[in-house]
Structure formats: structure tokens, C-alpha cells
Amino acid sequence: MKGPCVVIGGSGFLGHHLVEGLLLRDYVVRVFDLRQSFHDDRVTFFLGDLCEKQALIAALTGATLVFHCASPPPSSNDRNLFYRVNLLGTRTVLQACRECGVQNLVLTSSASVIYEGKDIRNASEDVPYARTPMDYYTETKILQEKEVLHAGSSKDGPLTVAIRPHGIFGPRDPQLVPVLVRAAQKGQMKFIIGDGKNVVDFTYVDNVVLGHILAAETLEEGSPICGKAYHVTNDEPISFWNFMGQMLQGLGYEPPRRHIPYLLVYSFALILSWLCMLLRPLIHLSPGTFTPMRVALASTHHYYSCENAKRDLGYKPIVSLEEAIAKTIRSYPKLRHRSYSSSNRERIWK
Numbered sequence: 001m002k003g004p005c006v007v008i009g010g011s012g013f014l015g016h017h018l019v020e021g022l023l024l025r026d027y028v029v030r031v032f033d034l035r036q037s038f039h040d041d042r043v044t045f046f047l048g049d050l051c052e053k054q055a056l057i058a059a060l061t062g063a064t065l066v067f068h069c070a071s072p073p074p075s076s077n078d079r080n081l082f083y084r085v086n087l088l089g090t091r092t093v094l095q096a097c098r099e100c101g102v103q104n105l106v107l108t109s110s111a112s113v114i115y116e117g118k119d120i121r122n123a124s125e126d127v128p129y130a131r132t133p134m135d136y137y138t139e140t141k142i143l144q145e146k147e148v149l150h151a152g153s154s155k156d157g158p159l160t161v162a163i164r165p166h167g168i169f170g171p172r173d174p175q176l177v178p179v180l181v182r183a184a185q186k187g188q189m190k191f192i193i194g195d196g197k198n199v200v201d202f203t204y205v206d207n208v209v210l211g212h213i214l215a216a217e218t219l220e221e222g223s224p225i226c227g228k229a230y231h232v233t234n235d236e237p238i239s240f241w242n243f244m245g246q247m248l249q250g251l252g253y254e255p256p257r258r259h260i261p262y263l264l265v266y267s268f269a270l271i272l273s274w275l276c277m278l279l280r281p282l283i284h285l286s287p288g289t290f291t292p293m294r295v296a297l298a299s300t301h302h303y304y305s306c307e308n309a310k311r312d313l314g315y316k317p318i319v320s321l322e323e324a325i326a327k328t329i330r331s332y333p334k335l336r337h338r339s340y341s342s343s344n345r346e347r348i349w350k
Ligand SMILES: NC(=O)C1=CN([C@@H]2O[C@H](COP(=O)(O)OP(=O)(O)OC[C@H]3O[C@@H](n4cnc5c(N)ncnc54)[C@H](OP(=O)(O)O)[C@@H]3O)[C@@H](O)[C@H]2O)C=CC1
Pocket: 008, 009, 010, 011, 012, 013, 014, 015, 032, 033, 034, 035, 048, 049, 050, 051, 068, 069, 070, 071, 072, 073, 085, 089, 108, 109, 110, 111, 141, 164, 165, 166, 167, 168, 169, 175
């Protein structure tokens, strides 16, 4: 038996998988979250807002290790919420760790802290943070990561390390596959934005979990990982549109085939986001999935080197991309197209 450890955000997509990974490895696990999304006799839940120190202290008392993987959803455009939770809330988490004598803190950051809409090819962790982040999510993930890594060098603080995953997917993800399928159902997945050759990282959730646990187990006084950030990916960059096509076909939808110019779509998304901002005092409009950040993510290269995680954490993905895509498709029976048939789906679309 190891632990006890606390997973802040343990009711979320990644957090819940992390809890399962920790239980498999015999950790004693507590979850701190706004809500309880599952039940497990081995897990103690503490419900509360991470911006409230007293609520955190109740969960952290007696714990030696904390994973912080809570964040407002990236699709939100609520500046105040992002600053309150990702920056101020993370400061509160650090303070609560100090007061409770927590030794180690593993932060879930994001590889997108260096993304500003331009191509990223096999970037290492030395690439500087985005100077002009494209949304409040990215802006506050940068501030959060800086805050946590800096705290790791103070004498009274917990030892810290940040894991930067990219494009996490897998069973129970409320984001990637459901958004994609909703777009396909509305007939919005007919076009490939740009030339369709952009290569990106998508990372299976179990590999991200492994990266977090290895980081926690390597983090100790004098370890080279203290105060550092590590990319954790599937280490198998893939064409964005090939990945989307495989997901769609696997669920019985037609993959996009026709091309539409990137600059046209990007300019349209930009104008739409300005309009939403200008009209906000009068009516609440939301661009939904169609944001400049998402259009850029769909059309640029963004893949990252995880050589440092391999060297310092002993990280090696345990689920290949092919297996991960198959497992994910199988996990969403309710999102299948109504005419889906696993035996004839190849014939339908080819
Ligand atoms: N998904 C991805 O592709 C990537 C995600 N990440 C990072 O991974 C982490 C987990 O993401 P993911 O699992 O996808 O997100 P989820 O939204 O599924 O999980 C986040 C969890 O944190 C909770 N939470 C939010 N605000 C607070 C708060 N103030 N106090 C306590 N709990 C709170 C959420 O509750 P509720 O749902 O009620 O708001 C939710 O249960 C995040 O830090 C994200 O930035 C990094 C790279 C890629």
C-alpha cells in the first residue's frame, strides 16, 4: 500500500482514469472535485472548490502526494473563471500543500502552453511559452505551470513537476470524440481545412496516466525532474485528418474529403469571435467549436518530443495509437451512426 494521495479533478475525464491507474498500483486514493462522477468503495471523495483553502485542507491533511488535474473546460471563454481557477486556485493548492506538509505535487499542464497558432514540429520542453496565447485557457495554463514549477524551488514548498500531455483521448472523454460526432451529425465534417497534411499528437489517456504516476514516483529531493515540465505523448504523430477520419469511419460516419482554404476558414472564425465579443453586452452568442484556436489546431502541425520523459521518467507509451483508436471507438456505442454495421462499414465509405 502506498499513499495516501489526492487527485484534484479526480471526477473528470483524465482524473478518473488516473484514479483507476493509482488503485491498480495499490495507492490509497482521495478525490477532490466540484462533483462526484463515480462511486468506488476504495476512494474517499471530498467535494469543494479548489479556490477555497479550508475545503482543500480537509482533503489534503495526512496526504503525501497531490495530483492537480482540475481545470475549467478549454472550450469556455470565461476569462474570470480561468484566472480564478487556474491561477489563483493553483496558488491556493500550493498554499494548502505547504500547510498540510504534502511532499510532492504533480501538475497536469498542457503541451499547448507553447502553441500560438503556428506549426510546432517535434518541439522539446526548451521551446519558450507562447508569447501571444490564443485563448484564456492557454494563457492561464502558462501562468499555472510557471507558478507550480517556481514553487518547487522554495524550501517550504512541495517538490513539483509538470506533465504536458497533448490531445488526450479515450473512453469517457466528453470532448474530442463527442464534439467530432456532433459536428458530423450536423453535416459539418465534410471539409478538410487546408491541405490536410498537418501532423499532430493525440495521446491515449492510459499513457498520460502512466506519465503522471512515473513522475510522482521519480520526484524526490535532488531528482533532476524537480521543477521541470515533461511532454507526454503517444510518440506516434499522425495526420490530424487521418486521425479524425479513422474515428469517424470507425463510428460509421463519412470522413471529410473535400478541401477548403485554411485562411478563409481562419478569417471567418476570427470575425465570428470578434462579433461574439462585440455583441456580448447585448446578447450572449458563442462560436461553439468554431474558434480560431480550434481551426488553427485542425490545420497546423503540432507534435512534441517526449525524449526527456523517456530519459528522466522511464516513460514509454503502453498503448499504441492503433490499439487506442480501436479501444476508443468500441467505448462509444451510443455515438455510432444509426446505419452502423462493423462488417460493412468499409464498403459504405470507400
Ligand atoms: N483533454 C485534453 O486533451 C487535455 C487536457 N489537459 C489538462 O488535463 C487536465 C484534465 O483535463 P480533462 O480531464 O480533459 O478535463 P475535465 O473537465 O474532464 O476534468 C476536470 C475536472 O476538474 C473539475 N474542476 C473544475 N474546476 C474545479 C474547481 N474550481 N475545483 C475543483 N474541481 C474543479 C471539473 O469539474 P466540472 O466538470 O464540474 O467543472 C472536472 O471534474 C486539465 O488540467 C487540462 O488542462 C492537458 C492537455 C490536453
